[in-house]
Each structure stands twice: as C-alpha cells, then as structure tokens.
Amino acid sequence: xxxxxxxxxxxxxxxxxxxxxxxxxxxxxxxxxxxxxxxxxxxxxxxxxxxxxxxxxxxxxxxxxxxxxxxxxxxxxxxxxxxxxxxxxxxxxxxxxxxxxxxxxxxxxxxxxxxxxxxxxxxxxxxxxxxxxxxxxxxxxxxxxxxxxxxxxxxxxxxxxxxxxxxxxxxxxxxxxxxxxxxxxxxxxxxxxxxxxxxxxxxxxxxxxxxxxxxxxxxxxxxxxxxxxxxxxxxxxxxxxxxxxxxxxxxxxxxxxxxxxxxxxxxxxxxxxxxxxxxxxxxxxxxxxxxxxxxxxxxxxxxxxxxxxxxxxxxxxxx
Numbered sequence: 494x495x496x497x498x499x500x501x502x503x504x505x506x507x508x509x510x511x512x513x514x515x516x517x518x519x520x521x522x523x524x525x526x527x528x529x530x531x532x533x534x535x536x537x538x539x540x541x542x543x544x545x546x547x548x549x550x551x552x553x554x555x556x557x558x559x560x561x562x563x564x565x566x567x568x569x570x571x572x573x574x575x576x577x578x579x580x581x582x583x584x585x586x587x588x589x590x591x592x593x594x595x596x597x598x599x600x601x602x603x604x605x606x607x608x609x610x611x612x613x614x615x616x617x618x619x620x621x622x623x624x625x626x627x628x629x630x631x632x633x634x635x636x637x638x639x640x641x642x643x644x645x646x647x648x649x650x651x652x653x654x655x656x657x658x659x660x661x662x663x664x665x666x667x668x669x670x671x672x673x674x675x676x677x678x679x680x681x682x683x684x685x686x687x688x689x690x691x692x693x694x695x696x697x698x699x700x701x702x703x704x705x706x707x708x709x710x711x712x713x714x715x716x717x718x719x720x721x722x723x724x725x726x727x728x729x730x731x732x733x734x735x736x737x738x739x740x741x742x743x744x745x746x747x748x749x750x751x752x753x754x755x756x757x758x759x760x761x762x763x764x765x766x767x768x769x770x771x772x773x774x775x776x777x778x779x780x781x782x783x784x785x786x787x788x789x790x791x792x793x794x795x796x797x798x799x800x801x802x803x804x805x806x807x808x809x810x811x812x
Contacts, residue, residue, distance in 0.1 A: 518543045520550075520592050520603035523711035526688050527616045528588065534578035534615065538567070538592055538603070545596050550574040553612075554590040556581065562609070564593075581617045588615045615709075641728035644719070648672050654715075654734035657799055662736055667694070667703040667715060669730065682720040688713055710736050 522538035536552055550569070553562040567576035581588055591608035594601045602608045652668035654660055667685060671678070675698050685694040685703050694703035701717060717730040758779035775798040782791035793811040800808045 518594075518599065518601055519605065520594055520601055522592060522603055524613050524709045525615055526690075526709055526711075526713070527618045528578075528581065530583045530585075530617055530619050531580045533580055534588070536567070536576045536578060536590070536592075537573050539573040540594055540601070543596075548594055548596040550576075551593045551595070552576040552578070552590060553593065553608075554578055554588060556585045557587040557589055557614070562589075562591075567592075578615075583617075583619055585617050588617060589613070590615070613710075642721070642725055644727040644730070649730055651730070651732060656732050656734055659735045659737050662708050662710070665705050665708055665734070665736060667692075667701070667705070669701045669717060671699055671701065673698075673719075677721055679720045679722045679724075682724075684718045686716045686718070689716075708736055712736075 519541050520538050521541050522536070525534060525536075528534045538550065540548060540550075548569070550567040551564045552567050553564040555562045565576055565578075567574040578588065578590065589612040591612040592603040593608070604611060604613065649672065650670040652670060653666050667687075678698065680696045680698060683694070683696045683701065685692055685701065687705060687708070692703050692705060694701055712733055712735050714731065714733050719727040719730070721727070758777070758781075776796070778793075778795035780791070780793050782789075784790070793809070795809040797808060
C-alpha cells in the first residue's frame with residue numbers, strides 16, 4: 494500500500510510538471526508543403542503564451558548543402574509575424590530554415606531543439622512538374638446542374654489517418670474501406686489527393702490505400718474522388734489530419750517513482766477546431782520498467798480523454 498501511494502504521488506507530480514511546461518512560450522508555425530522554383534516563399538508564425546509587444550522574430554535560411562545560414566527580420570503584424578524567403582533556382586532541391594524569437598533575455602526557436610543542425614525543410618519543386626501534374630488531372634466536376642451524387646455515409650469507412658490524432662511524418666497511411674456495389678463504382682477513375690496534389694494509391698472495390706513519401710509537419714487535407722461507370726461523380730470524401738515534426742513535441746520527463754522502477758511519463762492537453770467543431774484532447778502516457786528481486790517488468794501506456802465506448806478503443810496498455 495505504501496509503494497502504491499508513492500507511485501500515485503509521483504505520477505501526479507509528473508503530470509503537474511508536464512502541465513506547467515505546456516504554458517511555456519513557444520513558436521507556432523505550419524511549414525509549407527512545398528515551394529515552386531523561382532517563386533517567393535511566404536512564411537508566417539505566431540508566439541503562444543506571451544503578450545509582449547517587444548518580441549522580434551528572425552527567419553534563418555540556407556539551401557541544402559550550404560554551411561551558413563542567412564537571416565531576415567520578420568514583420569510584426571500584431572497577431573502574427575510574416576516573412577518572405579527569396580525565390581530559389583531549380584538547382585536547389587531543398588531549402589532549410591528555422592525561426593528564432595528574441596525578447597530581451599528570452600530566446601525561443603523552432604525547432605525547439607538543435608535548430609541549426611536539424612532545421613525545417615521545404616521541398617523546391619520545378620515549375621514544369623507542377624504544370625505536368627495540373628495537366629494530368631482528370632477533370633473532377635459535378636454533373637449538369639452543379640450537384641454531385643450523394644455518397645451514403647455507410648458506403649465508406651475512414652480507417653487512417655484519424656482526424657482526431659496527431660502523427661509523425663513516417664506514420665501517415667491513407668486507408669479507406671468501401672462498401673459500394675461493384676456496378677456503382679469505376680475503380681480505374683478513382684483519384685486520391687493530399688493538399689490538392691494527386692498521389693499514387695492502390696484501389697480495389699473494397700479498399701483504398703496510399704502512402705505519402707514526404708509530408709511536412711502541419712495540417713493536411715485528404716480528398717478522394719469516386720466515379721460511377723457512367724462517369725457521374727460522387728461527392729468527394731474529405732477529411733483533415735495533423736502531422737508533427739519527427740522529434741517528440743510532448744515533453745517527456747525521466748523519473749524514478751519508487752526504488753527499482755524508472756521510466757518516462759508525458760502529459761499533454763490541447764484544444765483544436767476541426768471542421769468548425771471544438772475538440773479537447775487530454776493525454777497521459779509513458780514507459781516504465783524496473784526490477785524487484787528476480788522479477789523484471791515493463792509497461793507502455795497511453796490514456797486519452799477521447800476514449801468512448803461506442804468507438805474503437807484508443808487507450809492502450811502493454812505489459
């Protein structure tokens with residue numbers, strides 16, 4: 494009982510520390526998905542958890558392979574900061590950059606850790622590639638009268654990515670189950686787009702799957718266009734999902750709760766708006782391991798306020 498009390502108290506203390514970290518000043522920014530060669534690149538960001546009016550924000554940048562960064566001062570627009578990266582020639586494949594906010598003795602960067610050696614990146618796409626993609630798009634337009642065919646809600650099921658969860662760049666897999674009769678679907682005319690750009694997908698009468706080779710942190714839009722054999726078009730399947738950068742944004746804290754037990758615990762609380770609907774998500778997770786005498790043990794756990802009995806389970810416990 495005593496050990497259980499110490500464990501519970503330690504867990505509560507770590508949650509308090511993680512909650513305090515959430516209130517720290519940080520830069521909020523959604524990187525561009527890509528940039529077109531010889532075109533200016535607009536960058537915007539804002540500071541969270543500060544009301545200071547004397548903050549300056551710098552935008553550091555360099556072409557991939559260059560040793561040193563250049564920087565420019567971003568314009569303070571009141572609610573956000575804005576800057577324009579110079580156009581990049583075709584020979585530049587990627588542009589690396591990071592943000593730095595300065596206010597007296599306070600310095601905050603994005604990425605938060607090691608921005609100089611692990612900066613954000615923008616893929617520079619040749620203009621010809623964009624023109625070819627646009628030309629290759631089959632026209633997806635509603636029939637005469639300006640209306641799509643209604644797609645019954647029970648005719649598809651979004652498996653991944655879940656719009657209420659956050660993913661790492663290498664975790665994103667698009668998967669949708671279909672329940673349409675074969676005579677109502679021309680699978681060869683199915684198209685999948687992410688942020689308005691077509692991607693290669695595997696399509697059958699029952700399942701659509703696709704992977705995304707490169708995706709940047711931020712919010713992204715998936716659109717799936719389906720046609721009937723008579724060329725009539727169904728209303729698109731649309732949803733959004735969120736990608737975070739590779740390094741964990743959740744602040745994990747190493748802890749020793751009771752002798753013989755060690756591990757990491759993290760906590761996060763966030764509020765998002767998805768399709769105009771407010772979504773609160775409180776998360777607690779971690780990894781613990783230890784040894785008592787000859788017995789060794791370990792556990793991974795994840796608990797979220799989004800757990801509901803009528804939906805697929807989200808809480809996880811692995812022992």
